[in-house]
Amino acid sequence: MIPTLLANEWRALLRDGRGVMILSLGALLAVVATWTAASTDHRERLGQVAATESARTAWLEREADNPHSRAHYGDYVFRPSGPLAGLDSGLQMVTGRSIRLEAHRQNAAVHVPHREASSLLRFDRLEPSTVLNLLVPLVLVLAGFGTVASERESGRLRLLRIQGARPLSLLLAKSLALWSVGAALAVLVIGSHLVLAKGAAATGPTVAYFVLHLVALWIVAVLVACVSSWARRPGTAAGVLLSLWVTSAIVLPRLAAMTADAFLPLPGRDAFEAAMREDREKGLDGHNPRDERRLEVERQVLEEYGVETKEELPINLGGVLMQADEEYGNQVWDEHFGDLEDQLRSQSAFAGAFSFVNPLQATDRISMAIGGTDLNSHLAFLQQAESHRRSFVKALNDEDAFGGAKTGERGWKADAEFYASFESFRFEPRSLRETLAGQSVELFALALWGLGLTGLLLHSARRLERGGSL
């Protein structure tokens, strides 16, 4: 029965001019979005590689140099695109693209070129994730709002019942028909992406991304079929479903962001930087001024080498002091940036709780995570860049201290070979397992939605059997 009803639904959809138009428009949007996003993603990847190479060339061209001068000269790292950024660019449009790594400072990621088009950044980007997460559900709403309500209005529903169609089979077939429309568009999007990525697409994340959208589209399809079965008229179903779409796609994500910011505000930049500056100067406990720390390190080094004065040291005390100061600074950064990171994650968790009322939001968040373009991936990039900065500055300070210079010998230079031995920063994206583990709340919410709507489908079938409607 279900295959027959399913085939019938498809036939009806293809016979209806509006159905064909909606499907064609959906397919066109899917292909265009995938193509443009792939092209942008490709250029971004090339740009990132070129920028990284440019920084590397500049680093190598300086040749022999004083290590501390080189630590101030610093290095730049450029944010690479997420593994599936061509499908879901996530937060990449609003996060900084470059970080300067230098001595004494943990810098933030800066340069967000899109901000010059700020009036547009309030809107979503036309990319595969927008198509699958927002527009395909809309296609399902437009194609399916009358799937049961029209049958009822025209009297065909009664005819189907007389012919022996069970309400559950009918609703399942209608849900499956709608879902198969969505699944076909998902296949089109992901197939186009695989073709355009020319084999460079990561298999695991792509499969996870596909499965995620199949589940999300099932939720939407069942919801559309249920609302249509509850509505007395197709117009009511259209109104309810379009309102639900607008609420889930446009209103709730913004409301979630705004309430998260209102209830868990972040510190202002000035206050944040002033607090760090103060801790850096006064000491973490407020009783450890910098100069006292410096004298303490000096005393320890002199004792270690068994000498009375700095001039007698076989090493460059400046390098040791510099590294001690770095390590102290790292504690300060860890405390303040750690707190900030916790606050960012709290805000994210707060916004993530909206997944329980909005399945599109749950899908969007999981989709970004799989794409490697979510908040956790961004924070992982910042952490890895900072970790690279610390090892890079430590290597320079160690060379300054123990590479051959004596205390006060400011003109001493390490050779080019030493600097060439520094490896470029390489970002290691989080594994799929780590990524999914970080989205357990959203996955749970999506599972609840799936189960809840399947329950609603059964309930709607019983209701249909009794002839109830809105």
Next chain:
Amino acid sequence: MIRAALGLELRTLVRSPLRVLVLILTLATGVFVVVQGQRDVGRWHEAIEAARTEQEESLSEARAFFAADQLGPEDRPWVDLSKARWQDWYAATRLVREPASLAGIAFASPEAGAVAVRINRFANPLVAQGTRIENPELAAAGGLDLVTVLALLLPLMMLALGVEVGGHERASGILPLVRVQSGRDRSWLCARCIAVGILGAATGLLLVAVASIAGAAELGESIVFGGVVLAYVALWTALLAGVALVARHPSQGAVALGAAWITLCVLVPAIGVERAASLAADDFGLDLTVEARDAGQALEDLEEEALFSALLERFPDLADQVPEDRSTASGTARAGLRTVALEERTARREELGREQTSLVRRMSVASPAVAFTRALERLAGRDPEAAREYRRAVVAAAADRMQGYIAASWSSDPLGVDDFERTHAATPGSIESRVSLPWGELAILFAWTLALAGLAGFLSRPRSRRATVAGLGGALRTMPNPRPAGVSRSTR
């Protein structure tokens, strides 16, 4: 007729709890985001206050040294306030960007840079960051401020209130009766849409008034703000009327209005965002990072002749102050050229920024939602052009400071408290956020309204003419039957 229609709409509104809920939700969200906007403006003022406090601390410290006849703090013997470099350091003037009175309405605009920059020879507005630390996840959600509420939710509210206009009359057979009673069914439908528009305008203007009072906006600004909102409401009213004139059934009207809203507020802007992403795809700011750093390093190797020639080309007033022994002045000359390089980088960045602005302008023509958003951001002084103007002011102030610094460095006389005060006073302390009147966007909204009204008239006229003749006859013939089949076909 409009009065009668307005009465009907108000009665329908009061009788329908769902419609009242929609209206209350729109108003409540609007008021809530106005409050949030004022909080954001409060944070902006705090940042300015913090910058000014730091400035005063630095100035007071230096003045105390001058008063005590000291060159600097005792524990930092290298500090010498009779030298230009230390005067420049202590005369830590902050050039702040004051928020416009309506800044709160667009608080969800992406942060466009700093609002307070310390002006000295190292000032660089291109890397200075904004006052707030943004959570990228929340920023990517698009934000919910009054601009969003008015651009996206207000039209939705109007569509929800007017979704059945036209379709309901036709489906329930009321239209022939209207025609018989007044002879003008189109006017009745338009009057109903205008009544919905009046409700939308009242809601919008109420939120405009709340935001204007909260931000203490001037009357002129509030009037322009209200005018933009009215123009936007008029556009959606025209769209509503267009659909009402042709919809045969409420469901058809609902789908048509939903599709129009989605196309204008989601799809077309989405194409613009994609294009913006494409324009900036390979821009990793190399000019601001690696190239800027290396250009600074390259200045060290510049020949003395070329160095001074480039500097004097930019700062010709310094020509007669160059010391005879140029080698003693080359350090400051290099510093001057770094500022020149900053000016060039800023100009190049402005060019790139203008490409994006031009894209937004083009998208404004294609989507009234973008035009409206841009109009309000300009009115709030939070558009990229306002940020660019501030950056230009910072660079100009930094260049002036640099010129003064070079002149003072090249002078052999030790500097005193008067020079210090002059250095500080020569730098402007604040600039107002640029508020531009959105005439272009208003014209776009007006053109859209006219086009939609014209299209609605065009779509409905031939059918209506036929309907008036056939419908009137049909209605008269079948008066006892409230839904004559012939009449209903003819009105389609």
